[in-house]
Amino acid sequence: MKIGIFGAGRVGKTIGEGLIRAGHEVRIGSRDPEHAKHREWKREAGGKGDVVSLNEAARFGDPVFAALPWDGLKEALERLEPGVLKNKTVVDVTNAVRFEDGPRLTYGDTSAGELVQRWLPDSSVVKTLNTVSDRRMVHPSFRDGMPAMFVSGNDARAKNQVKSLLEDLGWRDMIDLGDIRQSRLQEALMLACVISEIRLGSPGMAFALLRG
Known part of the structure; x- marks a missing residue:
């Protein structure tokens, strides 16, 4: 599969490395694709991955992962060529959170996932x-077992495509919460996880569902 990723930070490169190891081709979109900090990643990708412009990554991939910082995502999407993401799956991994005066979500009665779908009405956001x-x-890998990964989106085909990629990334317990409105639950879970990590002094936590 040919996959695009918006964001050449740790999140984007981590996802890219995992997908390349699973046999996919990856193009990571960056505002500065020729920066020296990308050279090592390009070398390790061994021809299966590259760091390119955001437009090139959008043209190349289906699906396309949105892994940019939240405060720059909307502007980046607005700068894309018109229609370059039309009829494509966009995988939203972002969180709109601020840490001043304690971790908080930054929007009201909506979610980052719903906003991305609103900004990209011709795409299927997952x-x-x-x-x-x-x-x-x-x-x-957790000593207590396998965590759960949640998925939400309006299009069943797009969600199945993303679940297949999650399997390639090593996830086994995947739970479909429903349409994109349920991304509110996922983003609330993220915040609960962050606060738990802070309170317990244990970074890198995740949630699992226990079955009776």
């Missing part, structure tokens, strides 16, 4: 991977 840190996104 929310996932936002509830864990980048260190746990690929082949998650």
Whole structure:
């Protein structure tokens, strides 16, 4: 599969590395694709991955992962060529959270996932991977067992496509919460996880569902 990723930070590169190891081709979109900090990643990708412009990543991939910082995502999407994401799956892994005066979500009665779908009405947005840190996104390993990964989105075909990629990244327990409105639950779970990590002094936590 040819996959685009918006964001050449730790999240984007971690997802990219995992997908390349699973046999996919990856293009990571960056505002400065020729920066020296990308050279090592390009070399390790061994021809299966590259760091390119955001437009090039959008043209190349289906699906396309949105892994940019939340405060720059809307502007980046607005700068894309018109229609470049039309009829494509967009995987939203973002969280709109601020840490001043304690961790808080930054919007009102909506969610980052719903906003991304609103900004991209001709794309199928799927929310996932936002509830864990980048260190746990690929082949998650916990001494207490396998965590759950949640998925939400309006299009069943797009969600099945994303679930297949999650399997490639090592996830086994995947739960479909419903349409994109349920990304509110995923983003609330992320916040609960962050606060738990802070209170317990244990970074890199995740949620699991126990079956009776």
